[in-house]
Amino acid sequence: xxxxxxxxQICFGQGVFAGLHKIIDKxxxxxxxxxxxxxxxxxxxLVSRAGKPQCIINNITPNPDFSDLSETCARxxxxxxxxxxxxxxxxxxxxxxxxxxxxCPDGFDAVRRFLETGHGEDQxxxxxxxxxxxxxxxxxxxxxxxxxxxxxxxxxxxLARPELYPSHAVVDPELMLDLPxxxxxxxxxxxxxxxxxxxxxxxxxPVSANxxxxxxxxxxxxxxxxxxxxxxxxxxxxxxxxxxFAGLAFSNTKTALAHSISYPITLKYDxxxxxxxxxxxxxxxxxxxxIDKDCDASLGRxxxxxxxxxxxxxxxxxxxxxxxxxxxxxxxxxxxxxxMVATALGGARGxxxxxxRDRVLTSLTA
Ligand SMILES: NC(=O)c1ccc[n+]([C@@H]2O[C@H](COP(=O)([O-])OP(=O)(O)OC[C@H]3O[C@@H](n4cnc5c(N)ncnc54)[C@H](O)[C@@H]3O)[C@@H](O)[C@H]2O)c1
Ligand SMILES: [Fe+2]
Numbered sequence: 001x002x003x004x005x006x007x008x009q010i011c012f013g014q015g016v017f018a019g020l021h022k023i024i025d026k027x028x029x030x031x032x033x034x035x036x037x038x039x040x041x042x043x044x045x046l047v048s049r050a051g052k053p054q055c056i057i058n059n060i061t062p063n064p065d066f067s068d069l070s071e072t073c074a075r076x077x078x079x080x081x082x083x084x085x086x087x088x089x090x091x092x093x094x095x096x097x098x099x100x101x102x103x104c105p106d107g108f109d110a111v112r113r114f115l116e117t118g119h120g121e122d123q124x125x126x127x128x129x130x131x132x133x134x135x136x137x138x139x140x141x142x143x144x145x146x147x148x149x150x151x152x153x154x155x156x157x158x159l160a161r162p163e164l165y166p167s168h169a170v171v172d173p174e175l176m177l178d179l180p181x182x183x184x185x186x187x188x189x190x191x192x193x194x195x196x197x198x199x200x201x202x203x204x205x206p207v208s209a210n211x212x213x214x215x216x217x218x219x220x221x222x223x224x225x226x227x228x229x230x231x232x233x234x235x236x237x238x239x240x241x242x243x244x245f246a247g248l249a250f251s252n253t254k255t256a257l258a259h260s261i262s263y264p265i266t267l268k269y270d271x272x273x274x275x276x277x278x279x280x281x282x283x284x285x286x287x288x289x290x291i292d293k294d295c296d297a298s299l300g301r302x303x304x305x306x307x308x309x310x311x312x313x314x315x316x317x318x319x320x321x322x323x324x325x326x327x328x329x330x331x332x333x334x335x336x337x338x339x340m341v342a343t344a345l346g347g348a349r350g351x352x353x354x355x356x357r358d359r360v361l362t363s364l365t366a
Pocket of ligand 1: 092094096135137143180
């Protein structure tokens with residue numbers, strides 16, 4: 001028994017950003033983005049077509065944190081009305097911030113209470129969201145959850161509500177042309193991790209697996225070429241499309257062990273999400289071979305029938321991209337690493353992983 005569901009309307013292709021105002025369709029809207037010249041230019045272009053927004057929030061920084069969200073939610077609440085549509089123009093940090101804003105009835109406190117206690121969901125708002133991703137990426141434009149960080153207490157929360165599915169994902173690869181090499185690599189690897197993590201996952205189903213196989217295969221083929229030719233729109237489009245399929249896949253399965261391992265690494269060592277959730281992939285792949293025939297079959301469609309050789313190929317891919325597979329390279333000490341892996345296995349995402357504890361500990365910590 002399985003089901004697959006994703007209600008997001010996807011508009012994909014070069015130049016689709018120019019049609020965003022038609023989706024806003026004269027509704028009151030709030031625009032959320034980064035405080036950077038490129039995004040100011042994009043914002044002006046949108047405002048000239050869609051009309052003046054109720055507010056522009058343009059101070060989003062990587063990894064939405066409790067410390068910033070109180071002020072951001074207060075700004076939003078002071079200008080928004082009940083029928084405000086929120087446009088997220090940016091990567092995962094912008095889209096996830098928007099999911100918090102969309103839930104804010106009158107400030108961050110109600111969202112914070114829900115995150116910390118699991119209570120009070122009925123108090124939350126549900127503004128519609130239009131997501132315009134500028135990285136490829138987190139796939140947050142296709143999921144109903146946001147990652148919210150609390151660096152002060154070293155915790156990561158997931159704000160998960162079906163109401164948080166964006167109504168639309170407007171994916172325009174032209175917006176990604178200036179994404180620098182390091183961010184192109186880390187975000188592309190995040191998407192690859194989403195695809196693979198949805199395969200070695202208890203929630204995997206034939207539709208998610210098919211999306212994941214396509215997403216991973218395309219990302220592996222296109223990402224290394226793109227890093228040597230960043231302005232190539234065809235490669236940008238392939239990577240954006242790969243991210244989209246990975247996003248569809250994990251929107252129905254959530255992630256698994258590599259992500260569970262990543263959260264404390266990002267919190268403690270400030271490692272970008274896309275690197276933290278991908279440097280373990282070869283060893284996790286090694287640990288899962290032979291555990292489940294459907295998983296093996298999907299992985300075989302990506303890496304070929306010899307999955308042990310696939311482990312080497314995946315390591316070589318990371319090496320080509322300049323990404324170390326050694327925990328020590330991210331600041332993690334030997335003793336600490338084994339504890340992190342063991343804890344991650346018991347975490348919410350870790351429990352989605354189909355592998356066994358013994359095999360994981362042998363593969364990742366031996
Ligand atoms: N909700 C989900 O399903 C989900 C999934 C994975 C990750 N995440 C979260 O997403 C966040 C990471 O998002 P991200 O990796 O997309 O990056 P990000 O949004 O944190 O942005 C990183 C940097 O990229 C720059 N940038 C973005 N687009 C650009 C462009 N087109 N050109 C030039 N510069 C650009 C921004 O200026 C920013 O400084 C993390 O907080 C992570 O936890 C969420
Ligand atoms: Fe991720």
